[in-house]
Amino acid sequence: MFSEGIVVVATAILGGTVSVVLAIACIRLWDRTRNSYFATKRAGRLEARLQPMVFLFQEGRLIDATEPARDLLSRIPAPSGEWQRLMQWLAPRFDNAQERLADIPPHGRDELVGNDGSGTATLRVVAEHIGGDTIRITLTDPSAQGAGIVVDALCQQAMEEELDLLRGALDQTPTLIWRQDGEGRVTWANSTYLRRVEERDGAMIGWPLPRLLEASRQAPGTDNQTRRAQLDTNGVISWFECYSHKIGDETMMFALPADAAVRAERSLREFVQTLTKTFADLPTGLAIFDRERNLQLFNPALLDLTGLPTGFLTARPTLFDLLDKLRELRMVPEPKDFRSWRQQMNQLESAAATGRHVETWSLPGGQTYRVTGRPHPDGAVAFLFEDITSEMSKTRQFRAELLMAAHVLDGIEDALIVFGPGGDMLTMNQSYRELWQDQPEDLAAALAQWQQRIETGPGFDALVSRLSGQDGQNRSSGAISGPDGKLLRWSVSTLAGGRRMLRFRSSEASWDQITDPAESQIDVKTARAIGAD
Structure with missing residues (x-):
């Protein structure tokens, strides 16, 4: 009985062990089969991605x-x-x-x-x-070859998005971008470049691509230098600023539209040419200095007026070098000493830089120049030299004539005074000043002065009416009582430009003698002339 029990237990243990072993073997076989299936499936997908x-x-x-x-x-x-x-x-x-x-x-x-x-x-x-x-x-x-490279999906997506962004930016930019090899052949171009080729050639684009712009070849060590080139598209000229960048044996070219810059430069050039022609015809000498006080522009009149050598001016001297050269040529006022001369020139430069400054130079040779300094934008300054010798001569001559006329008027015994159309006092002689002891500013002041110093009567009323233009236009002479009580005859003459000259002439007869014309020694004609009737 005991041995049979042992056999039963051993059999049970053996059966359990065999069952466990078989279960483990089945599980391992199933797992290996599943892994092989999925590995084969993944390999198929990977092979599809890596196929040539x-x-x-x-x-x-x-x-x-x-x-x-x-x-x-x-x-x-x-x-x-x-x-x-x-x-x-x-x-x-x-x-x-x-x-x-x-x-x-x-x-x-x-x-x-x-x-x-x-x-x-x-x-x-x-x-x-x-x-x-x-x-x-x-x-x-x-x-x-023989290497399966698997890229992370997120990295791949990011790279593709960035590639699409860069490709779209290159295709939409108005800049012509292309790459050329060492022989100058175009090996790549963006869509803007290709559209320009289609517009110019009007046919299907072939390979290799034609070169649109003939930008000059760059010298060694001149990377990123700017060169300007033009493109003729069916008779329409377009300008571009070309930039280059070396990448190995090839060169990346970038052409930016420059039509606006070319038009602006052409307009500026035409404007400068117009100014240059205008300056060349001016009789006034012109010298323009920049903010560093170097000569930038001058006209031929400056050479004629100053006698400066052409080579000296084309060398762009400084302002003080030019003034020193003028001093050597005796084309500036003779200074007492060099220190005062230098101080005077410093004042001239500072005054011209801050505002309009005018000086008159009386030269040793007898000429007279007017020197005008004016500030210009960006700290520049311009000087204008005018020969006013003839003008000054005429001014002196005119002043001499006026002085002579004044002496002539002062030599006349009659008191004279001239009024303008508006009643302003224009001139008078010495006899008038001595007679009335005053210098009126206008007609109203003169009338008030006369009325205070004399006895008024019909003759004075006729004078007032004649000068004021109210009445008595036909009466140009008469007589009044003078400041000293003597008879003072007056007459009004019309001059050019609406001016009127009043003349006073003293008479030996007194006003009392003609109060009653019938008893006086003055005849009736004289009495009527002075307004006593």
Whole structure:
């Protein structure tokens, strides 16, 4: 009995152990099978992403391509046509790609190794003629062969978004952007450049792209130098400012529209030419100095007036050098000493820089110059030299004539005074001053003075009416009582410009003698003339 129990227990233990082992084996087998299934599925997806780029062309038309190849063609902008797009993509990366791929013999094969492009990968293109005018082009990356590279989805999305943003910015910018190799051939261009090519040529764009702007080649070490070039589009000239930047053996070119700048420069140039012609015809000498007081502009009249050498002025001397040169030529007022001369010139410069300043130079040679200094924008200053010798001579002559006329008037015994059309006193002689002991400013003041110092009567009323223009226009002479009580004859004469001259002449007869004309010694005609009747 005891041995049978042991056998039963052993059998039970053995059965449980076998069951556990079988269960573990089944679980491991199922897990391995599941992992193998998912690994195969992932490998299929990864293989689809890593499959090579293969293109099949027949007479230049794409008849088949792998998914990566089609995706590459869809990302290449114009020109239209799959062959032209592929050539546009291959040209900057492979030397003579279009010529070599177009000349593959029947059942021939050609292999191209690319240049160093963006990144560290070196591309390779294998072209095979498989019969029937069909060419198979395979694009591979040797450095990535046998290596599955999985990119994080978020990083890939971020890079694609940034790439779309950059591509859109380059396509929408008004700037022409292109890349050219060492031979000057265009290897890449943005959409603005391509649209300009279409507008100019009016035909389908081919490869290689034509060069629109013939910007001069830059010298070594002159990167980012600006060069201006023009583009003729069906008779319309457009100007561009061209900038260059070296990237390895190639050059990136940027052409910014410069039509507005060219128009502004042309207008400024025409304006300066007009001013130059105007300045050349001026009889006034002109000298313009910048804020550093260096001569920037002068006209021929300055040479004629000052006698300065042309070479001296074209060397752009400073203001004080020019003034010192004028002093050597004795074309400035002779100073007492050099210190006072220098102080005077400093005052001239500071006065001209802060406001309009005018000086009259009496030169040792007898000429008289008027020197005017005026401030200009940005701290510049301009000086104008005028020869006023003739003007000063005429002024002196006129003053001498006026002085002589005054002496002549003072030599006349009759008292004379001249009034203007508005009643202003213009001039008088010495006899008038001695007679009335006053110098009235106008007619009203003179009438008030006369009325205070004499006895008024019909003769005075006739004088007032004649001078004021109220009555008595036909009566131009008469007599009044003078300040000393003697008879004072008057007469009014009309001069040019509405002026009137009044003349007083003293008489030996007194006013009392003609109070009663019948008893006086004066005849009736004289009495009537002086208004006593």
